[in-house]
Each structure stands twice: as C-alpha cells, then as structure tokens.
Amino acid sequence: MRGAGFFDIPSDLQTSYLGLIGLHVEEALIPVAIGLAIALPLGQLCVRFSWLYAPVLWVTTVLYAIPSLAFFIFLIDYTGATRTTVMIPLTVYSLVLLVPSIVDGVRSVPQETMSAATAMGFGPVQRYLKVQLPIAVPAIVAGLRVAVASSISLVSIGALIGNQGALGNLLQDAILYHRSNLAMNSVVTTAVLAVLMDIALVLLRMALTPWMPRGGRAARRAARTAAVEPTARPALEDTTV
C-alpha cells in the first residue's frame, strides 16, 4: 500500500473516500439533531419553570465531563461496538451546548414583546412557536454551530471502538499501514467538513432571520441604538418629570 494516493482508502474500511465522508456527516449530525429535538422542549421547560434550569444544567455539565472514551466503553456492554455507541455520547454532549443557548435565546425575548403577544391573545403555545422560538433562532444557531463542530471532531474517536470513527478510522490505518498521507487526509477532510457545516449554519441563520440587522457597521449601530434607545431614555426623562 506504500505510495498509494491521498484519496486511496485502505480496503479494510470497506468504503470509498466519499463513503467515509457520508458516514462521518451522518454520525456527527444525527446526534445533534436528536439533541436539538430533546433540547427544545427541555429548554422551554427550563424557561417556564426556572427552578428546573440549574439542575438540568448541572446534570448535563457533569455528563459532558465524562471523557468520550469512558462513555464508549461503558456503552459497549449495551449497544456493542456500533455507531449507536458513538452517537449516544455525542447526543448528550450536544445537549449541554444546546440547552443553555435555547434558554438564553428564549429569555432574550424582551418582556414587552411577550406582554404584547399575551395582550393580543396569543396562548402559551402560540407565543412559544410564533414569538419566542423565531426570536431565539440566532442564539439556537449559535449553539448549533458549536455543537456541530464539536460533534464532527468527536466522531473520529469512534475509531477506537472498532472502526466506528468514519474519517477517524483513517488515523488508525495511517499507523497500521505507515501511510502518513491518510492521517493528513483525515485531519484536513474533517476540518474542511467542519468549516463547510459552519458556513451552512450561518447561511441557514441568515435565511431564517431577515429581521436581524446585518451588513455594514452602520446597520449594527442602527440595531444597537434601536435596542438601547428605549431603555436609555426613561432615565433621562425622570429628571424632567
């Protein structure tokens, strides 16, 4: 195999270069998607019952502190050396990143906006779906960006439990077959993948939030004044009243 090309994947991985990429994306994104599906209702519960937020944060943070390898070894007894074993910890990790961003995002909706929605006859569900969630999108996407990037990098560790690491498997093969270009391939492809995913998420956020000030410095300043002006003024006023 010595001297084989950059994109020549050893046959023991039983897939092509593109196949590895597909596998990697799948193993990285499914956990984030499941994490999001759990984090959205969990985050909403934490907003409604604020006493819940501290313990939820505590539990998820403790779980985050468990090294992924320890997680895998623990899970192998139940789910075997499979992709599921890799994806369960990744799901838990993404929860830690997503719950706070959802809670912060939903909490960032101004009190006036919530009052206005209530006064216009929005029920709690409508208020959540039509007001809080859309306004929380930037914060949620910010959380997603971190979760996706970390997930993409962590998938590679799955290589340690029997070639379940997608692009990470190339690292082991690089050692096995003394092919440093495989290691290079793994690292570069993973990095490029992470960057592309990040760009996709930024584009997604821009598509979902045409209402956000963007572009030049002027737009940002406009947004800042719009946000600051109303709160800054009353203080000024109190002296005149």
Next chain:
Amino acid sequence: MIQIESVTKRYPDGTTAVDDLSLEIPDGSITVLVGPSGCGKTTTLRMINRMVEPTSGRILLDGSDITGQPVNALRRSMGYVIQNAGLFQHRTIVDNIATVPRMLGWDRRRARDRARELMARVGLDEALARRYPYQLSGGQQQRVGVARALAADPPVLLMDEPFSAVDPIVRKSLQGELLRIQQELGKTIVFVTHDIDEAIRIGDMIAVMRTGGRLAQFAPPTELLSSPADAFVEDFLGTDRGIRRLSFFSSDGLELSKGPLVAVDADAEQVARSAAAGAPYLLLTDAEGKPLGWVAAQDAAGGADKVAVGRLLPFGRPFAAGRESLRDALDCAVLSPTGWAVAVDGEGKAVGVVSQETIGAAIRSAHARHEGAGGTDRDDFTKAGAAT
C-alpha cells in the same frame, strides 16, 4: 363602558397593588390612570384585559363580567399599546400590524391591506411596510404599536405608558396624533402614565392614584386643576396648576384691539390715528398683514414708512386667535417685550393685539363662568391647543 367594581389585587407576598378600586370608564373618551410608581395603575390596566386577575371585586365590560368570555377573545377585542412598543422584531411592519386580524382568521391579503390603511392613519410612510422594527426610530415604532393595536378595530384601547420612552418632542407629536386619531375613531381608551402633564393634555377623565393602589381623585382635568381633592393630588399636580388650567379656556372671547395695527407703509397721519387710541406701542405689519414688530408710538409719529424695520422690537410668538387657549395668549403676552400679545389667523396675519390686563380680565371671567357652571360642565371647556 368599563366598570371597575371594588377591585383589589393583593399578591401572595402581602403587597397590595390595587386597593378597593371603583371606577366607571365612559365610552368613547380617554380615561387616564396617573400616579407615582407603585400606585397600581399598570396593574389596574392589566386587570381589564385579564393579564392580571383581581383578588376580589369584578370588572364589567358593557354590563357583563369580563371573566364570562374566553380570555383570548377578550384580549383581541382590546387593543394594547405598551412602552417601547413591544413589536415583534422578527416580523415586518405590515405583518406586525396585521397580527390580530390574522389571528381572527382574516386572509393575508385583507389583513395586509388593513395594515397599510392603518399605517397611513398613524402617519407612517407606506415605504416602511416591508421594513423590520430595528430599521425604525423609537417614535416610528411607537406609531406601529398604535396601528397594531387598532388593526382589528377594537372598541377598547389599553395604553400602558406608551409614549414615555421617546424624547419629549416626539412624545408631544405622538400625543397630538393620538388626540387626532381619537377624534376620528372615538375609541374607549384607558391610558396609563406617570406624567401628569401628559394626563392633563390627553385625558377626558383623569384618575389620580396614590401609592398602595387607592384612588385619590377621579375628575376631568380642569376640575382636577381647579379643585384637587387633597394635599396628595395638589402636590402631584405641581405648583403651576393655575396656569395649566388656562389651557382649557379658549382664547375665543378674548377682546382683540385692532387699533395698534399699522401697515409698514402708513404715513404720519395714519399713524397718528392709530396712536390716538392710546396704545403706547404700535405693531407694524407687512404688505400681507403679517406682524413685523413693535414700535413705540412716539417713535413712529413721523410715519411708519420712516421707521427702520431692523430696529423694531420683536413681537415674540404670536398665538392663533380662537384656536389656542388663554394659556397660549398669556404666554405670548408675557414673552412680548411690550406686554402685549399678538393674535394671528390661520395664515399668520395679525388680527389684533391684546394686553396682559385684558387677558387677566378674560381669565377672571372664564373662572367665574366655570365656577358658576359647577366646574364640571365639560361642554364649556375646549381642549384648545391640545391638538396642535
């Protein structure tokens, strides 16, 4: 009519926000709840659309208890305007305004047409329709807030310190706009503010509340100014309530003297005729009849055409005769270096001048008239100058 019947709101921690409040809010007029912070005015407002439920007592809307119908239907029948507008930042201006109509099941097109119609009504440029809230100034956002509250044409409008977060100039124009809209629409408006000047300017009836959620006085503004119920109300009104009350007296009946008006090209003989009336000063007017400035009678004896226009005494701010109040007239007289106020018509042409003494006499007779009428006869009062 909204009837608030012995309503009390007590929170679990023991604080009483509203204490045994009874109020009858008349239809088609602006009722202002005013008081220092912590007086329960916002709580009272929020009980009307059930964003806060009273601990005891009840609230009737057109005779039926507001707890008798679904809460969201009740809320949609009342427009709500809030400080900082509380716009949906993720929706365009037109969609913000169309919110309630859409919830009531209007199709998108009809709701948006309605929204555009309301934008015009509150004085917003059509070009702003597709913009997002962050692209608007605070004053514009507040107009959107008003338009949004009016969208489904609710009979009742609840306004919670809607103009207190904008600067004084914008606030004044928004108040004027509200009065204009109210003249066209005749809604039942409940308006909360901590600003007594705002209350007096826009209120048909004013409920002054004191800390602890008790009603101190419920009266039309002019009665509030002339006879505050107690020391608290008097203190809250401030020291110049006598002057402020004058804004409710029209300058209509003010006796204007035309004698001292002299055209800028008048000769010595014409000036002598004007001066014969005994006024110490003459007001020179230009070819169109607009005021130029004052000149002492003896200085113009040689003919107005001989007087250097640049050396005339300034006439200050003129007042619009009949349309502005006695307060405006008095203000003009006080500002004028001669002590005489200049009255102008709608085109800015001088229609006469009036001395402080004459204004003083008019004030005394206006007082006498209104005391005689019991001080509560609303028909006698004009909101002169309020809409300008």
